[in-house]
Amino acid sequence: MPAFLSAYDFLLVSMVLAAVLALSLYVPLMAGQLSLASPGFYALGGYIAAIMSTRVFPVTGGLYSVWLVLLEMVVAALASAILGLIVGVPALRLRGIFLALATIAFVEILRVVALNLTVTGGAIGIFGVPQPFGTQIQYMWVGLPLLGLCMLFVARLERCRAGRALVALREDELAADAMGVNPTRYKVLAFTVSAIIAGVVGAISAHFINTWNSRQGTFDTGVSLMAFVLIGGSRTFVGPVVGGLVLTALPEVLRGLADLGGLPAWFAQFLRDGRLIIFGVLIALGTVFFPHGLITPAVLRRFARRGGGKP
């Protein structure tokens, strides 16, 4: 077991963080809003952590304090919330395609800005982000509770009054409005929650991968997140989590297959490098065959019945 954990430590933590990030795409989607803005907040969170740990609280030797990491996550959450409100309030008056485009624009603008500011290290980015843990698998101490908390939060959100309002907006925004649900208020709420989640993941990720630059949290990331939610399931919080876990593991599994040998070289190479090809094709297939993803509330109900019914 320890050998497995250490061999796959990077992958396992990545899976968990991806699952949380997928939830950040899911929350606005509950209200029918396709927002590809999460990568932007993810980038912001990462920069905050990287800057704080390399410039504000530089560490001389040994490990960086976990408490400081948690502090960074709080700061990232606050910054993301504020930026989320600033961007969200005007942008969320847009619907459908227009909102998606605005969020894409937002991420690109942030990327270019990050590429050019000195505080973010310009094109090179920030290196040597200190580690709070000795081994990578220990990041699970932060990652797993974070995933658990976010899952719990979203699960409860789905069941409460505010969550109902979001779903009503998704089903029919006009009717929801006429029934007393303030669309802007709830869309901004969902967007801000999404921003906070993404920012927090960014903060911990900066430490996890030890470096941060403008290539983190880009349009590509958004496409991957879309794959997680679209394939995993867009109608229940379980979907994005499963999608994030499985689709992050998938390239590694394929890489393992490729390394097994016996496969033609071109196929093995495809298995190794074709992550985005696979995600892209999955997205295209998903929109046609699984518009609500693989894990739907119906699937969950069947699971529950089988678990509770048959002993």
Next chain:
Amino acid sequence: METLTCRFGGVVAVSAVSFAVGQGEVFGLIGPNGAGKTTLFNLVTGLTTPTAGRLRYQGHDITGLPPHRIAALGIARTFQNVRLFGELSALDNVMIARHVRTHSGLMSGVLGLPSARAEEHVTRQRAMDLLDLVGLADRPDEQARNFSYGDQRRLEIARALALEPQLLLLDEPAAGMNTGEKRALSELIRGVRTRLELTILLIEHHVPLVMDLCDRIAVLNFGQLIALGPPAAVRKNPAVIEAYLGDEA
């Protein structure tokens, strides 16, 4: 508690229409297709803003308010093409409309605070009561889209009632119903008006239903008000008869 006055100068669909609805009335709105009746409803509920004119409700000027604020003030509606939340259950559909009468925010809901849970319980109970009122209490968890057309219309009424409105706008509630259902609907509307002390504004094509239920009727044609008065008078109005000549009621 007083009257509703609407004075609209053209959106192109509605031109200088003006009338007042008294509290407790069942007020009918009829006219050939495209006369502007639904547009009028949209104006009253804030889905469209009038180009000119004012909307007054209970002594307040509510012109230009967004739909959710108007809902909060106690004006509820059903839609000409049923706009239920299809994926959600019947119960959920009705519970959503309790939104303005409840308060728990995101955090109290997510944290499961006692106040939120108590409120949730009350919401659920009220919603069940309303489903019972319209005769749909046997299938609360069924997806709204699976209901028959007639049942969907009743569900929409239950949803609108969940708002605890004082003014209820019904847009062709009897469309697609057979005679028996129409009679039941008529009973329901009368019952609801009395029990809940509502004022009702009704768009309907089925003339007997309108003549039977309404205290007063307004007739629209090409966006203009061509007649206003009790059913008997309107029925004999020559302008009304002419407007309907091409249109079988």
Next chain:
Amino acid sequence: MNASLLVQQVLNGLAIGSVYAIFALGYTLIFSILRIINFTHGAIFTLGAYATYALTGASFGFNGLLANAALPLHLPFGLALVGGSLFAALCGVIVERLAFRPLRTRGADPLLTLVSSLGVAVALVNVIQYLFGAEAYSYPADPFGQLPMAVNFGFGGQAILVRTVQVIIFAVSMVVLAALTVLMNATRTGKALRAVAEDTVTASLLGIDTDRLILLTFVISGFLGGVSGTLVGLSVGIAGPYFGIAFGLKGLAVIVLGGLGDIPGAVVGGLVIGLVESFVPSQYIAYREAVPFALLFVVLLLRPQGLLGRAVVQKV
């Protein structure tokens, strides 16, 4: 400001802008007929550029599956351009059949089609990377033979130079604009296309072969994509497969600014963005990349129908 400097900047802006315009024309054509944003246009653009490159007989670099591969052809640039663009058109049609048609028949939300096109675009671009690696390529230096390298618009002794290829791009964009406008407004096919744009169902009830027209739309759009990819590659070089994605993103800004689906709007949008980029003061040159997106964001907030579009009224 110095007059000739001003003129130079304007001309530069128009040059950059017409590159965007050519790309945007194919992009907005699809939206005008089908009301979908076809993000794969960026990938088709890349495919066209690579196909033309291959058809000129040049070989591909060190990485990728097909490293050092080359076609046993050495077509002159003009023919290669046409061939590459036809290939791009073919790819566009294949994408339409495989990815978009199923969504159309299911009556899917345009948002879903956008999502699908994002996935397909990323997949295609990565396939190109897988096959040919991520290096930059450039076309042979003298594709048009005898033409001078630059045109001089100068006056009064000051040289104001614009590269010939940029003039050609501008000319092509104008020609395409004219051709598309004539097509849409003065031909029967154009009328049929506009009928399809209004309402596909009604159009087919009127006896219009909607399927064939949609195919035609994708052929034209793909061909334009290929042409623009090649011309851009000629002008600035092919910076690797991802330059199609970058263009795809910027193209969004162009077509929204001009008005989604508005064909002259694509050109107007492209030229405007090009001019704005050209006039970015030198100390902010690094932020030039962000200009299209900042403009996109602002336009979406203030005037989503774009400069030339009509405001859309939603029927309740």
